[in-house]
Amino acid sequence: MAADAQSQDPTPSSPAPAVEAGAPPDFPPGVELYRTPYRNWTAELTAPALWACAPNSPGQVVEVVNWAWQHGWTVRARGASHGWAPLTITQGTPPDAPLLLVDTTAHLTDATVESIQPGTVRAATGISIEALLTLLEGSGLGLTASPATGDITLGGALAIDAHGTAIPALGEQRPAGHTYGSLSNLIVELTAVVWDADSGQYVLRTFQRDESACAALLTHLGRSLLTEVVLRVGADQRLRCVSRTDIPATELFAAPGSPGRTLESFLDASGRAEAVWFAFTDRPWLKTWTVSPSRPLLSRQVTQPYNYPFSDNIPQPVADLVGTIVANAAWYLAPALGAAEFSATNLGLAATLSADIWGRSKNTLLYLKSTTLRYATCGFTVLTTRSQVQQVVHEFATYYSQSLDAYASRGRFPVNGQFDVRVTGLDVPADCGVPGAQAPLLSTLRPDAAHPAWDTAVWLDVTTLPGTPHAEEFMRELEQFLFQRYDGTTAQTRVEWSKGWAYTAAAAWSDQTVIGTQLPAAYGPAQWAQASAALDQFDPHRVYSNAFLDVLLP
Template identity: 65%
Template sequence: MSSAALAAVPVLVAADPAVAAEELPGFPAGVDLYRSAYRNWVGDITAHGLWACAPTSPDQVVDVVNWAWRNGWTARARGASHGWAPLTITEGTPSDARVILVDTTPHLTGVSLDATNAVRAGTGITLEALLTFLEGHGLGVTHTPAPGDITLGGALAIDAHGTAVPAVGEERLPGHTYGSLSNLVLSLTAVVWDEAAGRYALRTFTRDEADCAALLTHLGRSLVTEVVLRVGANVQLRCVSRTDIPAKELFAAPGSSGRTLEHYLNESGRVEAIWFAFTEHPWLKVWSIAPTKPASSRQVDSPYNYPFSDHLPTVVSDIGVRLATKTAWYLAPVFGNAQLAAVRAGLLATGSKDIWGPSKNALLYLRPTTLRLTANGYALHTSRAQVQRVVSEFTSFYRELLDAYAAKGRFPVNGTVELRVTGLDDAADVELDGARTPLISAARPFEEHPEWDTAVWLDILTMPGTPHAEAFLRDLEQFLLATFDGRYARTRVEWSKGWGYTRDAAWADEEVLDTVIPASFGEDVWREASDTLTRLDPHQVYGNAFLNRLFS
């Protein structure tokens, strides 16, 4: 196993019973307790030797949460730790912090299906395991994040998504959504404060309840143990990769002819562009529904069909090592072009330019062994007709800004720009009367702009510690907020990634935290979410310094 893979696995050290009894007096008997390291996806938030536990049932979770409340501790749910933002713990959390990590992956993984195609699943199940189960019953989802190791609970906490809008003439299939995964929830069970009982208890919330709307995207300010999702018939997907379209053509001004992003959206509805820094040709993936295998496609019977992106060729990894360990950041243009060359060679060598199979096998492609980079993230809401304009204006500014920094000998980006496009969270998709829209999902529609039916998701990735990265990303964020300000598009942050930049740090800009974020949802909606999450957890058992600041 590679070092990257090992980093994704929590390090477990069984607790000494005498030490545990002294440091955690009265901890629930029968709940596995141990010392554990914590590391987020990129390793810029770490902690060593925290107390952690692995409840075998929701009832044991309740016991742990009540113990934490009575003893002045916080309880933080942990799944795959595949995120960037400080939503679980904050950087600098000491090993003796009064924090108990609640590991969901060992036991909270049950899954079952009912006669209405509703799937009940524990929040510790991974997306790959869930989608594999669904595939075995002829079911699936429209889109999903690329990594299969993310837990369901983690995905729903931050309204995770893939990439899909309806192609021209395409009708949504029953049980599917073009919005986030949170929009599939029919009901969820969480451990919340029970005022009458004077303790925390399990409570099931159905999608038509007002409180459920706050829990559908809760950012870690609650602890959900089980969910029921609406799902629909699985489809066969073809995925064609292209690296021959220049960025100036793919991201051209609106109204341009040729191979534009808009052209492929209209044709297939499912696109992703990965644009390596300082290169001219993005890696474009285009998925399309194909009930039968096209003659030119290679059938794939399992996911992760781009091994060259999971394990970089030696020449590419060597440049990466020089970047990171020898502070040779000026090699960013060389690194970007080497990565693009590796993709082109890898697609040919593995026969992966044109693949076809059950949706899971075409949608999941990122393993924990891939190069780990920091990432910022935003959702730009607009109308379908304005997508090309939004993409063109963003990419033009990004290129100009990158060139301006390079002219000063600064190379803040050595990874990629990634662009995806989805629909929004339409509560009607779950086919439940009175279903509520997730309150603070980044894919929540703007009520005052019903014509905005699309979200353009963009991320910029770079190696942790790259000089001038935060300043560059602040410049970019300020452009997004100023340009997509509500006239024809509006910017929201993508919760799990980087945002709120000062010149030195992410998640630190007070204006973004106090004004921009609440305004992007509407002050009333933001306050409803904050008040609900506080009422369901009045003792801030699920808080941390960052979340308490965000919802203050």
């Protein structure tokens, strides 16, 4: 699911005249300028009042970027705030920082379906994923998979290679215009504001997917600013989404080759699956999506997204328990919270008749609103072969469960959320239909040329309430287990850019060995250096950067 470097506050303050002292000097006339607070998804990264603007066209974006360069300011794109990592601002950013948020959601939201066969859509980067999918649906088009939250911006999703959950079921052929990888892999063309050495200024430049210069911009982590993209899309699909809560974790995450209802068996049958395992419970919430052109007899047809209101709107018993835990530092109630969330899921599925639903892809793929519980989340990915997926999931789930029990035996409860697993394909460039297409250099799903057999990615997330004691220590141990177990020999650990990673025992995004050594190695030292150099060439004045990005991509 997807957080993002270009997606920030969904409800920015109403624009107000820039009259106070310290206002950006000589700001381009005609560009809406105002003060606004910044808050990321969990309110762990906040700033009380930063300068922001709302350009009404790509041309105004260029004006703003050139103004920032000439005046020594930085520019950070803002959309829907659904992110954890400090890719937009860093903690402690003061109100008087020479930093300008560029709101892409106010005006940069146009989109047009340009063709049906092959399917292409031209979209400004401030459009939301839900609005984009709605537009596609109206033309009989859609995506194989998408982030579960529809209010994130397209630009933000592309910045961090947002994804859903999908691999081909056994016997399934990839439909034209679709990919099992990230949204970044669907880009056919993109337009970005980049430095032009000949004119000595930032300009709009359009890149085609087969240009080597495009590769670093397909997933840029906030080190660039895209204004528009053309995406390859395919015919819409009807999906049946079935929820189950009756399978023990020991069966679903069993060792490979085990009989019964394993995650592998559901992937073989449907190709699309997500398992959510609430802390200290014994049965996960499993969702599977199956391509079903006709409505199955027992399925309820849905015509709108977000069909799990018990997940989007916190049930009162869960809300009360969360309030008690946070207000009284009653972290030992984590098992009770896990049980309450599992119970709410069971009751909610029955009460809303949503355990078996069917409809157009948008209406089953979008299922999470911003009103849900906002957990702090770590995110890691293991590139492997499809035949090893069950092994990876089994090993991680076993380590996670044993570690959680070991902490609990010492009176420590670092996790009060859940463990979530999704499985996707990789970013195969040919999926976009452009001969010679480049792979996104910094995408977590970029294939490893040295290991062509690795065709699948396992996404592993663990969530907990912000401020939970010992959480960072616990996440660090999970991360180190993954980097040591899947070190590039038989499989490769990478990270989910928008979430928590590079843990020390005290904080995320802080382990300099992970940041400076393990990540470049995991993504390929040559490719990492190529991406960093290209992004620096397009932005030599580091207008699109912050203190954290200066370390991550020096």
